[in-house]
Every structure is written in structure tokens, then in C-alpha cells.
Amino acid sequence: MKTAGIPDRVVPMKVIVCGVQRTGTLSMRYALYQLGIHDCYHMHDVFENPSTDGPLWSRALKSKYAGGDPLLKEDWDLLLGNYQAVCDVPPAFFGPELAEIYPDAKVVILNRDPEKWYVSVLNSIHSKRTILDQLAVLFCLAFNPDTRAWMSFGLTMFKYGWPFDHRTEKEKAITWYKDIYKEFRERIPAERRIEFSVGEGWKPLCDFLELPVPKTRDCETGKLVEAPFPHLNDRFAFHTDNAQTQAAWMKAAVQNAWAFVGKATVLGGASFGGYLLWKSRLGGRF
Incomplete structure (x- = not known):
């Protein structure tokens, strides 16, 4: 509106x-x-x-x-x-x-x-994500609201915009x-x-x-x-940009984890992120 x-x-x-x-x-x-x-x-x-x-x-x-x-x-x-x-x-x-x-x-x-x-x-x-990549997503899901917002949008985009694997x-x-x-x-x-x-x-x-x-x-x-006409975002550049975004999200997640929940609950938060990932059936698509 x-x-x-x-x-x-x-x-x-x-x-x-x-x-x-x-x-x-x-x-x-x-x-x-x-x-x-x-x-x-x-x-x-x-x-x-x-x-x-x-x-x-x-x-x-x-x-x-x-x-x-x-x-x-x-x-x-x-x-x-x-x-x-x-x-x-x-x-x-x-x-x-x-x-x-x-x-x-x-x-x-x-x-x-x-x-x-x-x-x-x-x-x-x-492209397929490594185990470490997926664990990083779990952690960011638990402690970074921007990651959760991105994931929510991404799930909607896959469901309606790209309804196929x-x-x-x-x-x-x-x-x-x-x-x-x-x-x-x-x-x-x-x-x-x-x-x-x-x-x-x-x-x-x-x-x-x-x-x-x-x-x-x-x-x-x-x-x-x-x-020269610009030619950007080849495969290498894509993965570099993606890694930089993930690093920024991870940095924010770590800061949030230590600032708001403390050492004792970091592991529990990561487990909750794992549950969210399983519940959403992402299958490593992000």
C-alpha cells in the first residue's frame, strides 16, 4: 500500500x-x-x-x-x-x-x-554445497535474521518461481x-x-x-x-561473490550469538538451525 x-x-x-x-x-x-x-x-x-x-x-x-x-x-x-x-x-x-x-x-x-x-x-x-557450507547455513539461520529473511524469500521463490529441481x-x-x-x-x-x-x-x-x-x-x-562491453559474473566471480556474502552473514551471526545468547547456548542454537533446515527440506539447494 x-x-x-x-x-x-x-x-x-x-x-x-x-x-x-x-x-x-x-x-x-x-x-x-x-x-x-x-x-x-x-x-x-x-x-x-x-x-x-x-x-x-x-x-x-x-x-x-x-x-x-x-x-x-x-x-x-x-x-x-x-x-x-x-x-x-x-x-x-x-x-x-x-x-x-x-x-x-x-x-x-x-x-x-x-x-x-x-x-x-x-x-x-x-552447484552442490559442501558439508561445511551447509553447517555455516545452519549457524546463520539460528543467529542471523538476514539469513532467515533470505531463506524465507528463497523458499518462496523456489516454490512459485522455479517449481522444479x-x-x-x-x-x-x-x-x-x-x-x-x-x-x-x-x-x-x-x-x-x-x-x-x-x-x-x-x-x-x-x-x-x-x-x-x-x-x-x-x-x-x-x-x-x-x-569494452562489460563481461562480469563468470562462474569464478559468482562463487567469489557468494562466499563474500556468506562471510558477512557468518560474521553477523557470530556477533549475535555471543552478544545475545552466550557460549552455553551456541550449540543449541546451531541444532535449532539444523532442525529448520531439515523441516524446510532444502536439500542443499542454497
Whole structure:
């Protein structure tokens, strides 16, 4: 619901990137930044704000896939009002809805070969976790509220957004991928969108957005030349970023454990975290 005194939007929504996870969304985010669109909502924003953003995205997922109350423009403005663009999931789940709510925004359908997409997801988001990784999750669940908020959102996202096991149900995963892109194309008018992949470079994107191609100064000649298109978040970078997030959550969990419950109950809290993990049947998916 709209909060009194808060404007509809702080900044205009300029670009909606309809591209799911592991299609080059982080590269796209940085590309938009170089084009002057400095605030692009991405899954990284949920990582940074799980307690505030997670419940709103969970509500949106239930609204679309489970017949919950529909979100109004005021609701989306509350979540995205400070952002000029969106990309990656969870926004990509709602690409057509966001395109309808923000009719002046341009839409980029961010493509990747389905088979390559599947392998990339398998080796990053859905890669197997070690026993130590899972024990760390248990501890953070018990003592870090941000971890619990993230896990609650994640369970909702898996239930409604990804209703399949990516590791064992390849056919269902690829069918889901093709279906969501089919929805993009069926519900968003062709004149509002461009088909794009990060390998195409600046020209088609800049032509569509009516923005100049970014320039950089060549260190040898001193001349201005076309800037390289960003290519970020490869498999190694993904795991590095994930490790940094887990380390931050662990640090907060340790501080909370010692500050609020003391040495005697740390083990009991970890056991409770184990119970939560078992009860949720995560199966190492996070």
C-alpha cells in the first residue's frame, strides 16, 4: 500500500531488462551504469536487503503464481521507486507486469542459448554445497535474521518461481526457461522491446536506448575509443561473490550469538538451525 507523503516514484523507470538468472544480467547492469542509468535493481539488491525487500518479493510471487492480491503501481513504486532499471530475477518474473505498469520504459529481452543457460545455472546457483557450507547455513539461520529473511524469500521463490529441481529435472528447467521468454514476447509489444545478448556489444543496445556508445581513452594513443562491453559474473566471480556474502552473514551471526545468547547456548542454537533446515527440506539447494 502507498505510504502517505511518499511520491509515486523518486526517479523514472527507464529500462526493464527481461533476462533471467545467468543470462548476463550483471554485465547488463554495469553496461546500463556506463550509459548513465546508475540505479538498476538486481538480485544483489535482495542479498543486501533481505529483511525489507524479501517479504515484498514473496508477496509478489504469491500474487502472480498463487492467486494472491494483485500488486498495484503504488506497491511496485514502494519497492522500485529509487531505481531507473531492473534486471535479473526476481524482477524478471514480472517483466510483462512491470512493462504494463511503466509504459514509458524501454524493454530489453536478454537472451542466452537454453542449453548453455542450463549448464551455467547448474554450475553456479545450483552447484552442490559442501558439508561445511551447509553447517555455516545452519549457524546463520539460528543467529542471523538476514539469513532467515533470505531463506524465507528463497523458499518462496523456489516454490512459485522455479517449481522444479534444476539439478535433476533438466527438461522441466529448459521448458520453464523457454516459457518465460515466450511470455515476454507475447505480452510485451514488439515496438517496445529489443532482442539482445551481451555478446552483441554496444551498438544495438545504444541504438535502441538512443544513447551514445561509451568511450574511453586509449592509454597508448590518448585517443577516445569505444569502451569494452562489460563481461562480469563468470562462474569464478559468482562463487567469489557468494562466499563474500556468506562471510558477512557468518560474521553477523557470530556477533549475535555471543552478544545475545552466550557460549552455553551456541550449540543449541546451531541444532535449532539444523532442525529448520531439515523441516524446510532444502536439500542443499542454497
